[in-house]
Amino acid sequence: MPARLLGFLKRPAVAGTGAAFILRGLTLVSRFLLSLLLARMLTPAEMGDYGLLTATLAFALLAIGLEFYSYTLREMVPATPARRTRIIADQIVLGVLALVVIGVLVLVAALGGLFPSRLAPWFLLILITEHISLEATRILIITERPVRAYVGVFLRGGIWVYAMTVLMFATPSTRKLETVLVWWALGGALAIAFSAVSLSNLPWRELRGYRPDWNVIFVGLRTARPFMLSAAGALVISYVDRFVIDRFVGREALGIYTFYSTILIGLLSLGGSISHQFLPKVISGYAAGAKAYRAALRTFFWSLLTLALGTTIISGLLMGPMLNILGLSLYASSIWVFYAMLPGIFLRMMADVPSYALYAARSDNYLLFCNLGAAFISTLLNVLLVPVLGMYGAALTGGIASAVLFFFLALLAWRKMREDCREPGATATVGLPTDPDMLYP
Template sequence: MPANNITRLINIALRGLTLASKFLLIFFLARFLEPAELGLYGLLAATIGYALYLLGFDFYTFTTREILKRDRCEWGGLLKDQGALSLVLYAIFLPLLSLIFFKGQLPWHVASWFFALLVLEHLTQELGRLLIAISEQLLASTVLFLRSGIWAVAVTALMFFSPESRSLNFVLGAWTIGAFVALLLGIYRLNQLGIAGWHKEIDWKWIRKGLKVAIPLLIATLAIRGLFTLDRYWFGALAGLDILGAYVLFMGVCNALISFLDAGVFAFIYPGLISAYNKQDSDAFRQGLRKMLIQTLLLTIIFVAVAIVLIAPLLSWLNKPLYLEHQDLFQWLLLATLLYAVGMVPHFALYAQGQDRPIIHSHIASLMCFIPTTWLLSTHWPYLAVPLGLCTTFALILIWKSWAYFVLTPTQYRLLQS
């Protein structure tokens, strides 16, 4: 078997182990913690995930394209510039994020965990993105496994055998250790790559140029990711913290699909789409996009089928009637996730061409669709308002991006072009 195929299999295995670990963790949390505690864990994780964009400003979208265009001797200067921007963003947003606790959106007893995890998650996320961009997918998967996988396995085992470990603080502590170890590995590998240019002075002009590219994309990202944060707060307000625990459980299962597609499909194919378009290789572009579409549809169908079959036995194993009572939430969240997953194919097709405007517009429109739709539905069906709002919104995004791809893509790069 060629070395490239072996590397890809190992990469997918690591990503699969990471997903399995997160899947086990969410189910053991559902079994051993009270639903309200699981709801709080979901709020904390979603808020950290959203705040990451404030610390990074999606600047990697600009840096990635620049790195793929330049020699390795210039990479150090680019990364140094991005680091300087991050320090400025830390100084601005870390104090502002404390308002979450002052306003009572999250309790103070998780504040120290929140800020420690936020910084560690941001640094390891940026390292992972860099490793993927420079075709170090295997190491990126290893970093992700340490960041999101191995500690979850350890926590799951300890919670099963040791009742004393069944607390939210124990889980957050293990998460912090895992992210820190992942950061150390990423830094170690970065030092081995022989990247030059670190002594270059910070180029604020280049940073401003990058911000002009990144900020519109950031606005779009904040809009689309805002859905995955606002939905939890809104659902908790409509249904209560206990039932929010069921929502977090079901959404955790559904998100496994997106994580697996990111690892096994998108991370491998989208850099090639960018390179093919920059080289004006329309055949390679179409071939890569066709492969992305087929693999996305195939994995999505398999995931949905397996999830529908296994969800009832898994909920029965939890031995908590609340989750079984609200199982109908799962089918709507699964549909929303399916629509989101398929919509990522035209998303990457547009991104690879530098066609950022339709991506930005569709993401902003998604939030503008989600808020009024969910509000209207909440007056009649408060329990299902948020899941139905997500389904409507992701259907809109899928249609918008697909239309933009066929309209804006040059004829020779279109998927159906022979």
């Protein structure tokens, strides 16, 4: 029996899946550790600076990437190695142009006092490393190297947190925001170097003399447009509250709110990781017919419900005692903000089920409508409620926007499930929904 078990574990598919889950788990744990570390080492105002920087970074990454990977996925899967290098080259050209525009905007904002000038260089450096490493990770996944992709994710978002934790405890002078930014950029650089080695077997020499294919780039942008708008809606729901709190309540309150939202975005990323494991099954089920489609969604629903309920309940029970043990009395005094945020994050996690159901059915317009509608509600309610209720207004808004998103996605998915699915075998290659790695603490 032990020999059979050992042989089973040594199978490439099993070992690869296990390694991917371990790396993903270590990365998610590092996000939780990072939130606790920042709360211990930084002042609430510095935590607020960090919250604004990460929120701005999320939108800037979307502006640079333009969700172009939703097009490259469709093109790379059947492409030859030489064709893949040309697709990557076209994407690099697009990214460089977008980066130049974003860089100019950041410079103007810093000179105009709209962005902290001391953080602007670090912001741009992290933006470059994050974008390149994120796109490299997606390319590794597309080219069927998931374990290497998750090693890159761990380097980009995990290992540097553990190293920085040791450094901050050993050297008190390093307990400042700039240290976090230095190590963050270093993690991205390590991920880029590893990805470059992993992709070195592609025929890059054939790009000599190659000129960007602007027709392909424009076609890709048109393909990616609905995905970009949907991703923008998701980011607005996740981050617009930080800007409103900073404007109407203050940077210190934003630091407390950022601490809690960091933990909850980590839970959302965990749910997104699980959801991505079910995506191929949901797509295959839709292609196979109504019965298989519903069976795949049923399994997906119960699996995600178990995870979402378990994580939210455990988080709610442990947060208070954990803050008391760590001596974070300032954050503990606002613990009810965290409790008020839990229903919203639970509904955001569960919204993946109807979202993926619609996605598999290629109902892109429904997804776009729901995400943009929820983003509008989130923005409006934050502006109305935060000046009156402070952080509690932002937490309440998150719950309402998530409930609206979940309700309309579920309603539209139910309607789609009642319709006839495709004929068996009528498969189609589609891009991925919003990447959970786009969400930052």
